[in-house]
Amino acid sequence: MNRRKFLRNVAATGTVSFAGGASVLSSLGNANASQAAGYKAIVCLFFLGGQDCHDTILPYDKESYGSYVKYRAGILSEYAARPGGSTRDRKRLLELNPVNAANFEGRKFALPETLAPLKSLFDEGNAAIVGNVGPLIEPLSAEDFRGGLRSQPKSLFSHNDQQSTWMASQPEGVIKGWGGKMADALLATNPNQQSIFTGISTAGNSVFLAGDKVKSYVLNTTGPQQVDGLKNHDNYLFRSKVDPEVVSLLEAHYRDAGISRENLLQKDYASITNNAFSANQTYARALLKTQKLKTVFPSSDVGQQLKAIAGAINLRDSLNMKQQVFYVGMGGFDTHADQAGALVKLQEAYSEAVAAFYAATVEMGLSKDVTLFTASDFGRALIENGNGTDHGWGGHHFVVGGAVNGNRIYGNIPPCKIGHDYDAGNGRLIPQYSVEQYAGTIGQWLGLNEKELLNALPALANFEQRNIGFMS
Secondary structure, eight states, rough: OOOOHHHHHHHHHHOOOOTGGGGSSSSSSSSSSSSOOSEEEEEEEEEEEEEGGGSSSSOOOOHHHHHHHHHTTTHHHHTTTTTTTTSSSSGGSOOOOOOOGGGGGGGEEEEEEGGGGHHHHHHHSSSSEEEEOOOOOSOOOHHHHOOOTSSSSSSSTTTHHHHHHHSSSSSBBOOOOOOHHHHHHHHOTTTTTTTGTTTEESSSOOOOGOOSOOOOOOETTEEOOOOGGGTTTTTGGGOOOHHHHHHHOOOOOHHHHOOOOOOOOHHHHHHHHHHHHHHHHHHHHHHSSSOOOOOOSSSSSHHHHHHHHHHHHHTTTTTTTTEEEEEEEEEEOOOOOOOHHHHHHHHHHHHHHHHHHHHHHHHOTTTTEEEEEEEOOEEEEEOOOOOSSESSOOOOEEETTTTTEEEESSSSSSSSSSSSSTTSSSTOOOOOOOOHHHHHHHHHTTTTHHHHHHHHGGGGOOOOOOOOOOOO
């Protein structure tokens, strides 16, 4: 472990808590490359725990729905027993009518009522569905998988490892993610923006946003984080309603101001803390001088996280930001039991939050410049385990924004049965599209060239199709 890596770990776990942790190892200064025009941002909404793809994009034609009922009798009985009846009753499902419906040879699909706001975005052409996405090293058929004939991702069906593989192309332990690597490339072409705010997370430090220069600037839903020792001093960042002398003394203490250190660890730790204070104060001052958005967000945790991200985008001019990468995390999707009770609430929360976020981008005049996409550890098995589901592999995801080639389903939603060409067993889906192809399509829209994409996503070289086509 080298000194920088050690410092990152210290920053993440030390007694002094501050925004961004190791992100402040990157300087707030400028580079020398040319400035890119316009503004663009991507937002990763990660469903931690593994959202059940089979209970998100549901079969709607009678034959497929009948097969679904056979495999999901236990879970559907739980839905039927809920107050108000089953949201998975075929008559209550929201039929999708994509412009490419002819691709599915009569098979039809629907969303549950809880995803009605996303259905509206889909119908308007501002959202698309990408079917059966997941970690792959190279294209893989069911025969390849069962016979071990091609390379397969390591540690399949493991939460931590598959979260890491989604975010960084390798199991747990890797320290750089493709979001951070893309942000590094953005920073190189936009040197006048501050590196500290190029990658922003509302869900703590994330490997997704870890690059060589860019790290997570960790943002609370209420604004910049505060140092633990100053939390009892209200509004310390703005120097109001507190004793300024007390605040100055405490801040000087945490900054290690006026003290000469010989030890390299002490010097770097003091530098990290100093930069963290400076970044938080810069962000807080930008908040003061920027008019707040009028869009109303739901009070759910994911709603408030996306509100904070929208607020950060709204500061782009005050902070001189041109391109950014954001990360939002939402937990609770490991539905081994009580799926009918848990998933409904989760889907309702994120659907309403995403719709509000899109409305905020419209308010800012950035609907075509900001793209939100979902990700998750994995999908889940079609075969139920009673009233829940077990870990899967491929899953279905949403991409939302004005630049999306919407009202379309990309790829294939595998049939609702066992033993098909994408079945890894028990209805676990072997992905048709790799995370690299999914991410590569987003990265190309963001402005990355082939070299930058392959640096962020090395396994993309193993796939002939590098752009799925869901971005304009």
